[in-house]
Amino acid sequence: MEAILAGIGDALTPINLFFIAAGVFTGILVGAIPGLNAPMAIAIAVPLTYYMSPLAGITFLIGINKGGTYGGSITAILLNTPGSPEATSTAFDGYPLARKGKGLKALKMALYASVFGDTFSDIVLFTVAAPLAIVALKMGPAEMTAVLLFSMTIIAGLSGRSLVRGLIAAALGAFLSTVGLDIQTAEPRLTFGFAELQDGIPIIPLAIGLLALSEILIQIERHLIAGGGGHRSIDIFGRSIPREDKVVSWAEWKTCFRTIMRSSLIGTGIGALPGIGAIVAGFLGYGAAKRASKHPERFGTGELEGVAAAEAANSAVTGANLIPLLALGIPGSLSAAILIGAFLIHGVDPGPLIFKEYPRLVYGIFAAMAVANLFNLVIGGFGLRFFALLVRFPESATHPIIILLCIAGAFATGSSMFSVGIMLVFAVLGYFMRKLDFSFATFIIGFALGENFEVFFRQTVILFMDRPMELFTRPIVLALLALTIWVLWRTGHRRAPAA
Amino acid sequence: MRRNLSIIAVATLAAGTAALLPGIAAAEYPEKPITMLIGFRPGGAVDTTGRLLAASMEKILGQPVVGVTKAGGGGTVMASTLVTAAPDGYTIGMGASAAYALAPQMNTKLKFKIDDFDHIATVSIPQDAIVVRTESPWKTLDQLLADAKAKNRPLSFASQVSIATLMTMAISNKSGVQFNVIPVKGGAVGIQEVLGGHVDVTWSGSGWHKQVAAGTMRALASMGPKRNAGYPDLPTLKELGYNFEFVDTFMLSAPKGLPKEVLAKLSEAVKASLTPEFSKNLLSKMRLVTDYRGPAETTAYLHKQHDDMAPLVAELKKKQKK
Numbered sequence A: 001m002e003a004i005l006a007g008i009g010d011a012l013t014p015i016n017l018f019f020i021a022a023g024v025f026t027g028i029l030v031g032a033i034p035g036l037n038a039p040m041a042i043a044i045a046v047p048l049t050y051y052m053s054p055l056a057g058i059t060f061l062i063g064i065n066k067g068g069t070y071g072g073s074i075t076a077i078l079l080n081t082p083g084s085p086e087a088t089s090t091a092f093d094g095y096p097l098a099r100k101g102k103g104l105k106a107l108k109m110a111l112y113a114s115v116f117g118d119t120f121s122d123i124v125l126f127t128v129a130a131p132l133a134i135v136a137l138k139m140g141p142a143e144m145t146a147v148l149l150f151s152m153t154i155i156a157g158l159s160g161r162s163l164v165r166g167l168i169a170a171a172l173g174a175f176l177s178t179v180g181l182d183i184q185t186a187e188p189r190l191t192f193g194f195a196e197l198q199d200g201i202p203i204i205p206l207a208i209g210l211l212a213l214s215e216i217l218i219q220i221e222r223h224l225i226a227g228g229g230g231h232r233s234i235d236i237f238g239r240s241i242p243r244e245d246k247v248v249s250w251a252e253w254k255t256c257f258r259t260i261m262r263s264s265l266i267g268t269g270i271g272a273l274p275g276i277g278a279i280v281a282g283f284l285g286y287g288a289a290k291r292a293s294k295h296p297e298r299f300g301t302g303e304l305e306g307v308a309a310a311e312a313a314n315s316a317v318t319g320a321n322l323i324p325l326l327a328l329g330i331p332g333s334l335s336a337a338i339l340i341g342a343f344l345i346h347g348v349d350p351g352p353l354i355f356k357e358y359p360r361l362v363y364g365i366f367a368a369m370a371v372a373n374l375f376n377l378v379i380g381g382f383g384l385r386f387f388a389l390l391v392r393f394p395e396s397a398t399h400p401i402i403i404l405l406c407i408a409g410a411f412a413t414g415s416s417m418f419s420v421g422i423m424l425v426f427a428v429l430g431y432f433m434r435k436l437d438f439s440f441a442t443f444i445i446g447f448a449l450g451e452n453f454e455v456f457f458r459q460t461v462i463l464f465m466d467r468p469m470e471l472f473t474r475p476i477v478l479a480l481l482a483l484t485i486w487v488l489w490r491t492g493h494r495r496a497p498a499a
Numbered sequence B: 001m002r003r004n005l006s007i008i009a010v011a012t013l014a015a016g017t018a019a020l021l022p023g024i025a026a027a028e029y030p031e032k033p034i035t036m037l038i039g040f041r042p043g044g045a046v047d048t049t050g051r052l053l054a055a056s057m058e059k060i061l062g063q064p065v066v067g068v069t070k071a072g073g074g075g076t077v078m079a080s081t082l083v084t085a086a087p088d089g090y091t092i093g094m095g096a097s098a099a100y101a102l103a104p105q106m107n108t109k110l111k112f113k114i115d116d117f118d119h120i121a122t123v124s125i126p127q128d129a130i131v132v133r134t135e136s137p138w139k140t141l142d143q144l145l146a147d148a149k150a151k152n153r154p155l156s157f158a159s160q161v162s163i164a165t166l167m168t169m170a171i172s173n174k175s176g177v178q179f180n181v182i183p184v185k186g187g188a189v190g191i192q193e194v195l196g197g198h199v200d201v202t203w204s205g206s207g208w209h210k211q212v213a214a215g216t217m218r219a220l221a222s223m224g225p226k227r228n229a230g231y232p233d234l235p236t237l238k239e240l241g242y243n244f245e246f247v248d249t250f251m252l253s254a255p256k257g258l259p260k261e262v263l264a265k266l267s268e269a270v271k272a273s274l275t276p277e278f279s280k281n282l283l284s285k286m287r288l289v290t291d292y293r294g295p296a297e298t299t300a301y302l303h304k305q306h307d308d309m310a311p312l313v314a315e316l317k318k319k320q321k322k
Helices: A002-011 A014-032 A038-051 A054-079 A085-099 A103-137 A141-151 A154-158 A163-176 A203-225 A250-272 A278-292 A304-328 A334-345 A359-392 A395-414 A417-435 A440-464 A468-473 A475-498 B002-028 B045-061 B073-082 B097-101 B141-151 B162-175 B187-195 B207-214 B260-273 B276-286 B295-321
Strands: B034-038 B065-069 B091-096 B117-126 B129-133 B155-159 B179-183 B201-204 B217-222 B250-255 B288-293
Touching: A002 A014, A002 A054, A002 A359, A014 A038, A014 A054, A014 A359, A038 A054, A038 A334, A038 A395, A038 B045, A054 A085, A054 A103, A054 A304, A054 A334, A054 A359, A085 A103, A085 A203, A085 A278, A085 A304, A085 A440, A103 A250, A103 A304, A103 A359, A141 A440, A141 A475, A154 A163, A154 A278, A154 A440, A154 A475, A163 A440, A203 A395, A203 A417, A203 A440, A250 A278, A250 A304, A278 A304, A278 A440, A304 A334, A304 B187, A334 B045, A334 B276, A395 A417, A417 A440, A440 A468, A440 B179, A468 A475, B034 B045, B034 B073, B045 B065, B045 B091, B045 B117, B045 B250, B045 B260, B045 B276, B073 B091, B073 B097, B073 B250, B091 B097, B097 B250, B097 B295, B117 B260, B117 B295, B129 B187, B129 B207, B141 B155, B141 B162, B141 B217, B155 B162, B155 B187, B162 B179, B162 B295, B187 B201, B187 B207, B187 B217, B201 B207, B207 B217, B250 B260, B276 B288, B288 B295
Parallel strands: B034 B065, B034 B091, B155 B179, B155 B201
Antiparallel strands: B091 B250, B117 B250, B117 B288, B129 B201, B129 B217
């Protein structure tokens, strides 16, 4: 108890509050800018924290992570170019809302849902981290294969008008995820002699090209065809826009609440399991909301619930990601892996003993996380006014800047022109996918899940090679397989009469 | 004749100047920031060693040393990049020995070998160990192997790189126990699989220390040539009679052809950086033992590792062909 109070006291010192705020602000900024993202900013900021106290340093980095998860939604909603890959699903309904002049409403909903999801996930971390980590440990390769198999059923919900095209895109994504060293034999696969491809196609340049740059290409083309004038971006602060389009009403908040809760749970669950990630969580939350909705056809056309579903889910990953990190010393994501390094630099070894050895620091971090959520709400609230000005700039000014940032961001991920090349290849691919109505969402899901699915599947095969029937004695595997079959059956059932 | 003489004179002068030039350059080295390519992801042991080293070398050399991440392929992506850089001392690479001594043997498509580099210095060594979870009945490696043999079942072994394939082969050769190597990405995942009871055994460089301290895991053997100073009762594989020792030593390298003076200056800077305080820091934070070795010794060590592993690699390749 004493440690808890001391920790909270530490977090509330002016200098620590300053670093939390600085972290959140940096996070929102890099999150919002296509090309830059939170893991990148954390990696760059780690050396800066050498000179800070452990608490200030670590909370600064966690602040960046938290701000980053909301920041991505800003450009996703306003410009249809997700500032970070996990905001892809936020753009599905966010951008149509912005086109209808309800951009401010969508931004606010995204902020509230994001902060809610994040807070929910933090509360789970504060209260049941240790037992939840034990449960997560029970998820071996066989269970994880089943989880990923179940996750793939969301492809059906995100395929757009044609399920076949959605599946083709997903298969292409999964195929490209096999590039790189074979995990078992260490033989390079499909690298064509490029050492840079040994670790696989890097997801950040891929996502920047596919999600952000390809959209800019489309917009430029639209602009050119329209003959210079083109469509003018909407002034979401304009007096002509009624007040109810600028705020989230109590009634709307209430209708979305179930969705936000569901997404928060999904995101927290995904966050506690290493190896899935916030991108997939966003899609899963969105897909589940669409499935549960009474009017799924409205999703994708500017449904506020869609924004809430995606943002709550991808933000809820952040807090839960720290569960395996703090309870077991095992990082659940790239950001968490970089955070481990930061902990170690400050002489703190995250693991089973951290609560015993550094209780004051741990509770300080918890308190700082709660404060960071509050700051996210406040800074995000002010920030959205500032960022919303973006859409008032003519596209002839924003497009070149975004293209430049995309190139710089791709370069920064690999410190080489090779990653820029990868980004450009996927920008062209994304352009044609958009033009030909192939869902790039299912492509990203295939790519993001493919790599881990292969790893877990092959691990399972090696482990159960000599006793395959034992797989059917594992309750978690059975439950997930049953759930997968049920969802597939329902999807088929729903589609059949419509077709 | 006179013309010939003057040509000779000019040529001699030119040659003399050329010979002097590197000397002049070295006297001024470094006159601009140095790029340190880091072969592993941010936050890991190599990255942390590299960044702490860069900060210290910066003060000694009087020029910024900028760390740039070039992660992937167990350090081979960095090595492939470094080998093509100009050998002027302004691009150096922080990596680990397996990328130079082992990877080119395992993967013949890699376009570099040990001697394509001027290895500047050995910086630190991790303290690898073979571990099981505490709930398991096995207290020693021999017990584990005897149990597997009695039950006539293969042991599952979670491993992050090809090195463990070689290690389990060495153990199988002597004990007759078969291993199913479960490929995992990173030692932390291996620890997680063992803690969850999904896999029997794993090995790890630094992550195991805190698990053993917390009483969740038990170490059975040390993989290096010497006993771990923190765990003096832990035997090495060699002592237990298995013909295997490998330590993925962290080292600083440069492309081949570095001017002698530059190489000397860089290795001196590393040596001067590894103060007792630096060592204490690295040991307590990353469980790494600092171990300075100069250019000649480092290169010789890589060749020794290469030759030690060569028979096992040949055996593995034979098996894979079948």
